[in-house]
Amino acid sequence: MGTQGPATTDQNYNHATSEEQSAKQKAIDDWLPITSSRNAKWWYSAFHNVTAMVGAGVLSLPYAMAQLGWGPGVAILILSWIITLYTLWQMVEMHEMVPGKRFDRYHELGQHAFGEKLGLYIVVPQQLIVEVGVCIVYMVTGGKSLHKVHELLCKEPCKEIKLSYFIMIFASVHFVLSHLPNFNSIAGVSLAAAVMSLSYSTIAWSASVRKGVQPDVAYGYKAKTAAGTVFNFFSALGDVAFAYAGHNVVLEIQATIPSTPEKPSKGPMWRGVVVAYIVVALCYFPVALIGYWMFGNKVEDNILLSLEKPTWLIVMANFFVVVHVIGSYQIYAMPVFDMIETLLVKKLNFSPTRLLRFVVRNLYVASTMFIGITFPFFGGLLGFFGGFAFAPTTYFLPCIIWLAIYKPRKYSLSWCINWICIVLGLCLMILSPIGGLRQIILQAKDYKFYS
Template sequence: MMGTQAPSDLQNYNSKTVDERSAKEKAIDDWLPITSSRNAKWWYSAFHNVTAMVGAGVLSLPYAMSNLGWGPGVAVMVLSWIITLYTLWQMVEMHEMVPGKRFDRYHELGQHAFGEKLGLWIVVPQQLVVEVGVDIVYMVTGGKSLYKFHELICKHRKNGHHCKDIKLTYFIMIFASAHFVLSHLPNFNSISGVSLAAAVMSLSYSTIAWGASVKKGVQEGVEYGYRAHTTPGKVFNFFASLGDVAFAYAGHNVVLEIQATIPSTPEKPSKGPMWRGVVVAYIVVALCYFPVAFIGYWMFGNSVEDNILITLENPTWLIAMANMFVVVHVIGSYQIYAMPVFDMIETVLVKKLMFRPTWYLRFFTRNVYVAFTMFVAITFPFFGGLLGFFGGFAFAPTTYFLPCIMWLAIYKPKKFSLSWIANWICIILGVLLMVIAPIGGLRQIIIQAKTYKFYS
């Protein structure tokens, strides 16, 4: 009898919490992108997570390996995969730990763990740095991949007609034009088609990257020593590459928002289908990351570029196609990371500043956001350094150790229990990563900035 009692209490509790919202609040929640649609299936979670995780960062993994070396490189890659899967599991579990309530956004969980004000201040700045940072980096990546595609097609034309040289700036603008359209899709479920295409593309270009590397074979005179020849160079590059790896595992910033789209009842909580999707996504992540990182480094050693597709020139049609796949994938990734930002902006405008939730408010704010990320991308397109800098500075906390701190604060596991030890290991490694990686990334940005001309 007791067993059947709890769910009905929960249902009453659930319906009570829903009833407590006024009609106006309910209308606003139905309008906001994160809470407006709750009918996603488990496989939506799988491809949203793949799109969020397998960014263009995968293409810089062989380069990261060339700065880390075989031993540390393999260890860092495998450890990151295990730690981030563990912290992702924690976030999926914490989504509905209070009966009848869902933490639909990362900062809501932060507020539950650290208090109303402090939770906001801890989570929101970091989450914004990650999401806006990723969108800027993806603007650069999309533009560069279009640029590379154009260059390869021009080279391939046999009839001697040289294509006109087009600035990278214009390619970033072309890439941004897609987002001026797509960013008006209202919520996560409406971008599921874009996200599915992006997930398929990430598997495709990762396979092309390692497949073409295998076909090329181990290069003559390949060297596996560190790229840099000076000790400071080796150390700083090592630090920056840790940031590159952290950037590659950055899906946590949107995981609660993705889970918010899955329906939930006391009998069937959302964590079941969400976790199934996460496991599938992580298998795909392993299939993309490990072969690209290890085979790319094995074939080219320390002469590999910070984007493996640049190192692979032939066969031209295949590499051109891979670059186009990257463009399609990054379009999806940009949208996945932009959606929580749109949600934050629209929440502040509608709930705090009392704007009416209208289509033209959404039209204006989203266009301004896309224009802003485009402008910053055009101004600072240092791809590799930006990855290392943002990777350590904001990805390490939100991905590697913030979920662990929340877990310790909320569940308070017994001292020296397995859960307590595991969380503290993740926290220590994550803090080290947060301190070390930006130092290397900043040095790379400074070195590249010396030779850089604005808007070239």
């Protein structure tokens, strides 16, 4: 009996320590952006996904069509819609594939498929490139849209203002909004952004119809050399990949939906995804096809830049773009905030305080603003980031994870579909950055900071 006292004391101590660690872990999870709130409704999934997908990319689709041509362009648009819907369904299904566990973050699913370390090495770099890249591109997009509004409203006596100043104005909003704690707290911003995306897409194609087919319209490839045509084709593939991306935040969005064994989160999440993809089709196909039909190969890399009249309508559309990319920036920034704050709090043992959040998020916004000012090459950025980063995480990484976890029978329907997506995605990842990099170089030569 005398030897049981110390053992019992040790057990009680270990139990108390374990409870303290669990309480500390719960406090951290309740503070982190992704896991702090799980009361979202299915319609949150709908407008979060619309906001994540229908962004700057839709405005570049007529330009992508001009580089692809009618046949390949229509085929690639439709095929991308089908493939990305399929891979998004896979991610929704895999969110709770292990009973009693939720893969709240993309890298957690990767770790389950490939192992703790390898999963991090595979997923995190790609996810960060996508999310940080989108935030940079949206800094440029927001600044360019504000610049366009200034040009349309302020004619002759007005002094020209550098694009860099408009990017700073756009960034100033995010120095405020970035301090909203989690996904559910930005639901209102995301809803407004989703409505704006449908609104400015409608304005883009309807204003194109009103302007009519241009007298000198031409549908042949604009490049005068075979090499130029091929490089432009590759860049356009990246534009399409950028437009259809949104998978990088899918698991994080689903993490905000409540789940029980009787009512798993995949039900309401999938309902929201279907609604979102219907909206995506209503935005993408009319803008891409009508924009190209009206302007041909002379269309700008942002369709709104090709439209000058009616002035009030184009001004409104550009304002809608600004509101939308404000919401999109927040959607893509939230997982980055979660990664940084998780690292600081769990690995480096910083206290989860408002001061820590204030410093981290302001530094992030300032960094993306600075890079956006330094490299404001909209068209080239879409092509480069679209292929290099979005293709893996959107087109084929979910398929690889699915094959690694479920191991479908060789040559079965599931096995064949996933391998087709992987091959197409790899081609997209390899080819489109080549064209995108060329676009960046060409635009950099012509760029002036007042343009």
